[in-house]
Amino acid sequence: MSSVATLQGAGVHDAHHEHHHHETFITKYVFSQDHKMIARQFLITGIIWAIIGGFFSVIFRLQLGYPESTFPWLEDLLGHWAKGGKLQPEFYYALVTMHGTILVFFVLTAGLSGTFANFLIPLQIGARDMASPMLNMLSYWFFFLASIIMFSSLFVQTGPASGGWTVYPPLSALGDASSGSKIGMDLWLVSMAMFIVSSLLGGLNYITTILNMRTKGMSMTRLPLTIWALFFTAVLGVLSFPVLLSGAILLLFDRNLGTSFFLSDIVIAGKILPNEGGSPILFQHLFWFLGHPEVYIILLPAMGMSSEILATNARKPIFGYMAMVGSMFAIAILAFLVWAHHMFVTGLNPFLGSFFVLLTLLIAVPSAIKVFNWLTTLWRGNIRFTPGMLFAIGFVSMFISGGLTGIFLGNSALDLHLHDTYFVVAHFHIVMGVASFFGMFAGVYHWFPKMFGRHLNNTMAYIHFWISIVGAYLIFWPMHYEGLAGMPRRYYDYSNWESFKMFGGLNQFISLVAMVVFAAQLLFVFNFFYSIFKGRRVTSTNPWGSNTLEWTTPIKPGHGNWPGEIPEVYRGAYDYAKDGKEFIPQNVPVGDDETTHG
Amino acid sequence: MKEFLLIALGVLVFAVIFQIAKASEYVSVMKGEENTRKQNNKINAFLLMGLLVFGLIGAWYCNDLYYGKTLFPQGSASVEGEQIDTMLWITIAVTGLVFVVTQVLLFWFAYKYQESDNRKAFYFSHSTKLELIWTTIPAIVLAVLVVFGLKAWFKITGDPPKNAIVVEVTGHQFAWEFRYTGPDKILGRKDYRLTKGVNSLGVDFNDPASLDDIHVSGTMHIPVGVPVKMVINSQDVIHSVGIPHFRMKMDAVPGIPTTQWFTPKYTTAEMKTRTGNPNFTFEISCDQMCGAGHFSMRGVIIVETMEEYKKWLSEQKAEYFSVFPEKAPATADTTAPKKAVAAL
Numbered sequence: 001m002s003s004v005a006t007l008q009g010a011g012v013h014d015a016h017h018e019h020h021h022h023e024t025f026i027t028k029y030v031f032s033q034d035h036k037m038i039a040r041q042f043l044i045t046g047i048i049w050a051i052i053g054g055f056f057s058v059i060f061r062l063q064l065g066y067p068e069s070t071f072p073w074l075e076d077l078l079g080h081w082a083k084g085g086k087l088q089p090e091f092y093y094a095l096v097t098m099h100g101t102i103l104v105f106f107v108l109t110a111g112l113s114g115t116f117a118n119f120l121i122p123l124q125i126g127a128r129d130m131a132s133p134m135l136n137m138l139s140y141w142f143f144f145l146a147s148i149i150m151f152s153s154l155f156v157q158t159g160p161a162s163g164g165w166t167v168y169p170p171l172s173a174l175g176d177a178s179s180g181s182k183i184g185m186d187l188w189l190v191s192m193a194m195f196i197v198s199s200l201l202g203g204l205n206y207i208t209t210i211l212n213m214r215t216k217g218m219s220m221t222r223l224p225l226t227i228w229a230l231f232f233t234a235v236l237g238v239l240s241f242p243v244l245l246s247g248a249i250l251l252l253f254d255r256n257l258g259t260s261f262f263l264s265d266i267v268i269a270g271k272i273l274p275n276e277g278g279s280p281i282l283f284q285h286l287f288w289f290l291g292h293p294e295v296y297i298i299l300l301p302a303m304g305m306s307s308e309i310l311a312t313n314a315r316k317p318i319f320g321y322m323a324m325v326g327s328m329f330a331i332a333i334l335a336f337l338v339w340a341h342h343m344f345v346t347g348l349n350p351f352l353g354s355f356f357v358l359l360t361l362l363i364a365v366p367s368a369i370k371v372f373n374w375l376t377t378l379w380r381g382n383i384r385f386t387p388g389m390l391f392a393i394g395f396v397s398m399f400i401s402g403g404l405t406g407i408f409l410g411n412s413a414l415d416l417h418l419h420d421t422y423f424v425v426a427h428f429h430i431v432m433g434v435a436s437f438f439g440m441f442a443g444v445y446h447w448f449p450k451m452f453g454r455h456l457n458n459t460m461a462y463i464h465f466w467i468s469i470v471g472a473y474l475i476f477w478p479m480h481y482e483g484l485a486g487m488p489r490r491y492y493d494y495s496n497w498e499s500f501k502m503f504g505g506l507n508q509f510i511s512l513v514a515m516v517v518f519a520a521q522l523l524f525v526f527n528f529f530y531s532i533f534k535g536r537r538v539t540s541t542n543p544w545g546s547n548t549l550e551w552t553t554p555i556k557p558g559h560g561n562w563p564g565e566i567p568e569v570y571r572g573a574y575d576y577a578k579d580g581k582e583f584i585p586q587n588v589p590v591g592d593d594e595t596t597h598g
Numbered sequence: 599m600k601e602f603l604l605i606a607l608g609v610l611v612f613a614v615i616f617q618i619a620k621a622s623e624y625v626s627v628m629k630g631e632e633n634t635r636k637q638n639n640k641i642n643a644f645l646l647m648g649l650l651v652f653g654l655i656g657a658w659y660c661n662d663l664y665y666g667k668t669l670f671p672q673g674s675a676s677v678e679g680e681q682i683d684t685m686l687w688i689t690i691a692v693t694g695l696v697f698v699v700t701q702v703l704l705f706w707f708a709y710k711y712q713e714s715d716n717r718k719a720f721y722f723s724h725s726t727k728l729e730l731i732w733t734t735i736p737a738i739v740l741a742v743l744v745v746f747g748l749k750a751w752f753k754i755t756g757d758p759p760k761n762a763i764v765v766e767v768t769g770h771q772f773a774w775e776f777r778y779t780g781p782d783k784i785l786g787r788k789d790y791r792l793t794k795g796v797n798s799l800g801v802d803f804n805d806p807a808s809l810d811d812i813h814v815s816g817t818m819h820i821p822v823g824v825p826v827k828m829v830i831n832s833q834d835v836i837h838s839v840g841i842p843h844f845r846m847k848m849d850a851v852p853g854i855p856t857t858q859w860f861t862p863k864y865t866t867a868e869m870k871t872r873t874g875n876p877n878f879t880f881e882i883s884c885d886q887m888c889g890a891g892h893f894s895m896r897g898v899i900i901v902e903t904m905e906e907y908k909k910w911l912s913e914q915k916a917e918y919f920s921v922f923p924e925k926a927p928a929t930a931d932t933t934a935p936k937k938a939v940a941a942l
Contacts, residue, residue, distance in 0.1 A: 073601050089890040164887040170852060171835040171889060177771065178889040264853035265790045267800070268771070268834040272791055280836055280851055314711070315719040323729050345838065346849045347856030350755035354748050361740045368736040369729065371700055376728070378707040380720035384635075385642035385712070393646065393708055400700050404693040407740075411747035413754060414689065417682050417845040420838065420885040458626075458638065459619035466645065473653065481664035484686075486842020488885045491893035498879045499842065502667050519608065523615065536623060577719035 023559075031141075033133035034559040038140050039119035040451060043444070045140075045147060046111020047525060052151075053102035056095040058518050063087045065511025067493045067504075081159065089492045093162040094180050096490060098154065100165030101188070103433065105195055106150070108298040110143050112440050113199075113237070116301055117206045117230045119447065123550035124224050124573075126215025126566045129559070131208040135201045142198035146191045153187035161188035164490065166291065169262040169283050173254045176269040186255065189248045196245045199237050206234035215549070217569035221325075222586065224548050224573040225318060228325050229304020232332040233297050240293040240336070247286035254278070281346055288339035296335040298432050300328060302439020303370065303399075306392040308573075309446050310374055312546045313389035314381030315582060317574035320373045327366035334363045344412040345419045353412050360410035367403050371396065382577075386544070387461035388446035394469045395438040401473075402431025405480065420490075423483020426476045434472045441468075441524070448528075449543050453556040454535030460527040464520055471517035475510050482506065547573050547585045636713070643712035650705035654698070669842060672873050675880065675901075676860040679845030681750040688746060692739060754846075758859035762825035765818060768799055769830075769837030769850040772891030774882055775799060776818045780810030780916060790833065797921045799833075813917040817898045818882070820862055821907035827859040840885035841899065843869070847885055862901040869901075 032038060062071065070085035081091035118136065122129055130136045153160040162180025163172040167188065175182040210231045214223075223231075253259040254275075262283045263275035311318040318324060341360045344353055374396050383389070405427040408414050418424065441464075448456050487500045494500040494507070542551040552567050567587035575584040579595055626634035665671070674680045711717070766777035766785055777799065779785050786801055786808020793800035801808050820826045830839055832850035839858070840847045848858040870878045882897030902910070919926040 071601075089893065093887070093890060093892070162890075168836055168887070171887065174835070177835050266834055266852050267790055267793045272793060279854065281854065317721065317723040319722065320724045320729050322724070345847050347851060347854060350752060353755075354751065357748060357751070358744055361744050364740050365733060365736050369733055372732040373729075375700065375703050375707060376722070378704070378711060380722065381707075381711045382713050382717050382719040383639075383643075383708060383711050385639050385646075385708075390642060390646075393704065396704055397701060400697065400704070404697055407693055407743065408686070408689050411685065411689065411743060411751075413682055413685055413747050413750035416754065416847050417679070417686070417842065419847050420840070421842075457619045457623060459622040460615065462638070462642065463615060463619075469649065473656070477657065478660055478664060481660070481668055484668040484670070486669060486840065486883070488840055488883045490887045493893055496894065497881060497883065497896065498875075498877055499881045499883070506664070523612065526612070526616070527619075574723065577721040579721075580718070582719075 031137060033129070033137050035118045035122050035130050035133065035136060036451070036557070036559075036561075038136055039115050041140050042110060042114030042118060042143070043451075045144065046107050046115060047528065049102050049106040049111065049147065050521070051525060053099050053107060054518050054521060056099040056102070058515055059087065060092055060095045060099070061511040061514045063092055063492065064494075065508040067495050090159060090162060090179050092492045093164075093178070093490070094159045094184070097162050097164055097167075097180065098150075098160055101150070101161070104165060104294065104298070105192070106143075106147065108432070108436050108440070109199065109237075109294070110195070112298065112301050112436065112443075113206075113230065113233055114140070114143065114202060115440075116226070116305060116443050116447075117202065117234065119451065120226055120550065121206055121209050121230060122213070123450070123553065123557075123561060124227050124548050125210060125213065125218055126549050126569065127209060127213040128561055128566070130205050131213060132205055135205050139198045139201035139205065142194050142201065146194035146198060149187055149191035149194060153184050153191065156183050156187065158182040158184055160184040166284075166287055167251070168287075169251060169254065169280050170266055170268075173251060173262060174266070174268055174273075175255075176271070186252065189252050189255075192248050193245060196241045196248075199241050203234040203238040203241075206230060207238065210234075215566045215569055218586075221322070222569055222572045224304075225307040225321070225324055225328075226301075226304040228328055229300045229307075232328050233300045236293040236297050236300075236332055236335060240290040240297075243286055244290035247283055247290075250286075251283065281343070281348075284343055284346060285339070288342045289336075291342065292339040293335040295428075295432050296331055298436045299399075299439075300331070302395055302436040302442075303328065305443040305446070306395040306439050307374070307377075308548070309388050309392040309442050310377050310396075311574050311576060312446075312544055313384045313386055313392070314378050315384070315545075315576050316377055316381040317576055317578070318373070319376040320369075321572065321574060323369055324373055327369045330366040331363060334359060334366075338363065338410075341410055341412075341415070344415045350412075357410060357412050361407060363410075364403070364407055367399075371400055371403075386445065387456070387458060387465060388442045388444075390462070390465045391438045391442035391445060394465065395435050395442060397469070398430050398435035398438055398472065401477075402427055402429075402435055406431065417486065418483055420488055421483040422479040422487050422489055425489045426479035426483060429479075430472070430476050434476070438468075441465075444528070446544065447550075448531070449538040450550055450553075450557075452532050452535070453538050454531055455538060455543075456531045456535060457527050460523055464524045464527070467520035467523075468517060471513050471520065474513045475517065478506055478510065542585075545583050547575060547583055549586055552585065552587055639713050643709050646705050647709040650702065650709075653701070669845075672843075672869070673863075674843075674845050675862060675864050675869060676844035676846065677863055678754050678860050679843075681753065682845040685747055685750055689743060692743065754860075758825050758827045762827040762859055763820065764827050764829060765820065766829045766831070767818070767839055767850070768833060769839070769884065769888070769895070770833040771835065771889050772884070772895040773816060774818075774839075774895070774897035776814050777801075777917070778812040778814075778911065778914070780812055782807055782810055785829065786811050793833070799917075801917060801921075803918060803921065809918050810916050811918075812911070812914045813920070814914065817900060819900045819902060819907055819910050821904045822862050822865045822868075822901050824904070825859050825861045827857060829855055829857050831855045835888050836886050837884045837888050837895065838886035840883040841880065842883070843880050849886055865901045865903060866899075867902075 072085040074082035075085050081088050158179045161184045162178055171177045172181050172185050250261040254261050254263055260275035260278035262280050263278045266273040307318050338356055338360045340356045409418055409427055482503050538555050541555055553561050569586045570589045571586055573586055674683050764779055768775040784807040787805040788800050789802050790800045792802055830848050830850045832852045837850040844860050846858055846860050848856050870876055880899035884892055884895035
């Protein structure tokens, strides 16, 4: 298979030479089929979405921190949604909903997988490009279309979707239930449908490429862990996103064609609805059958990249390569079998619930293996704290903190108390929000030199890291206490609640820190765009002394990646500190006197 | 004006950071990039250690500030909730230990094994023995947590004792309604298609069982020490009955009734003394996003002694008479509408 891949690769290579001179601005930067350019497109679109989604959180944190105050500039910005400088509840919920949707799907799915799967898969497995560059290009443009539709929904008169990112019907199905459930919700669903198409086109391509286009010698067990992680991510996406697509289509039918898939026994705004026999819980099953794997779609790439960056900068092999692959495989399988742990309090059969408790807590085992393996990777290393490395260490810290609270929530008895409180908000923000963002930042800092041929500014990078990690803990750690007091999430104002109003001061503190952390992210964005044009030029092809194949390409690889032959691979990706050598790249043949370990 | 100044200040801070960042690049070129890198490495290793130390102190300080505001100090207000508290403590102990050990190792390793010219990284690619150890131990610990958790779960979600009082809880945008059985201990049938005007819950008054049912809005009265079974449903979108003091929560789903039961341990008056808060109230929060008024969907539970509860109940009028006021008896005997109906 590998030799066939090489032949195919050579074919692409020749074609590339013929095409090279015809490249126009449009084919190079807009409708590009080069996986590296598509990766940059995903990354930059993701960054723009992250700024929007992050800014939304700043606005609604303003309301949570200062429920009594008015901000006249909000009215200038949002018009009637902030009458008299006071954010209206309808729009508060719209902001919360869009914050979730944008960050989960547009940033941490498309922005993360889209960027790094596109960028790293061909470069690290030794391929000229993706299996289908055309589908790859379409994948980006469907994402772009989804983005346009979602963005335009922000401007419709009745406001964007406001039923939470989980869009549970009947709230999301009935325009009478909430103004965000009018046209804004249709746009949300159509946009998600486009998004899912994009994700499927991408995912199929990633899987095909990894399975068929590895260079000679690159057996599956020699793949860098990033590629394994991206592979499992793609498999999860391809198997679970279509289920959400079906849910979205059925919901569109319920909204517009009078069907009753999710509706029954409803009286709203004084009207008795004719819908009978549907079940709102059915939607939750369809949603979470994607929704839970989605958590791992977000997390696995971060795990893979952090593993790679930890090993490279500790100058040590990743500890327990096979265990790392095995535990990712276990996580991927279990990801499909735990979705109903989001539904313990829906009236789910308790006996059925018990299976989901067991399977959910089982995920802690592969997660524990990964954590201990990361720790052992650092042990007796010779660690360089590049910005990427700091974020990778931050990722491990966040993954531990957020992962452990999953043990609370996965236990159904405890979930009775903690479900839909700030404990949940703290848990998932730490484990899939902050941890994945840290993984993504680690990736951006580590591969920026390969992407743009320049370095990011280190001082700004370090400031970015330190504000982010300290800020993230200051924001989310105290939220656990609010959750233990039963404080519900998605509330616009707590001041009328005897049970929750004592957290007013804390909410204010959290809001202030959130604003500082947001500003630090803007610093990163500035650093990113500034360095693309003005950053220090990369002078060596392998600035980190890394083993993987992307560092065997020229500093600015063209379409086709390697000017000559694709290098052949003779070893795994983690031969650091072996036989007294600091690192041995994958394309270096095994020497006669080299020791073999196990 | 204030906003403008704030923005100006923000831009200024950015500009300063940017200038410093740019200057540091020139400095590093002058001093030699390798030297700068080594210096940065030392600073960051030190900061990571600092993060660990201040992080652990901060976690302790945070606990000091907010532990008193969680529900632990006042204890569970329901008998069943005590199992949940016990489970919480066990889980906190287990995860707390793992948290401290792994975070300390992570940052300590990072600090201790920072790059140094005198050290070579140690080639250590795997060890089946170690990996087996840290697969087995978490598996055993988790099995224990699962067993304890499921024991509590089955107890709490199991059938309520026979003497349980039944209260029907109905959510709608954005308030709670409660229906009591009346003397016959049976809730009358409902049909959402009958919802009209005063009959806001759609009760079917052709069912004799519904004639003595009592409907109250906003506040639920229950006696202390007796199991209460809530039959929960919703009229419009999904809501959730969140009663954190009792450690309970159950969704209200249109078309699919759910149930939950608990035994209140303390009366509202007792809780006022326990918490030292004269305004203490058992509140029902809606815990499932239900629309623009979600945050204001507040209900109140008053837990009282059996005598108080019976007295309160006897003062309530059957819903039948609010729906059909012309059939209300002239006398105050409102608790036995069957007699009144039979007399018609």
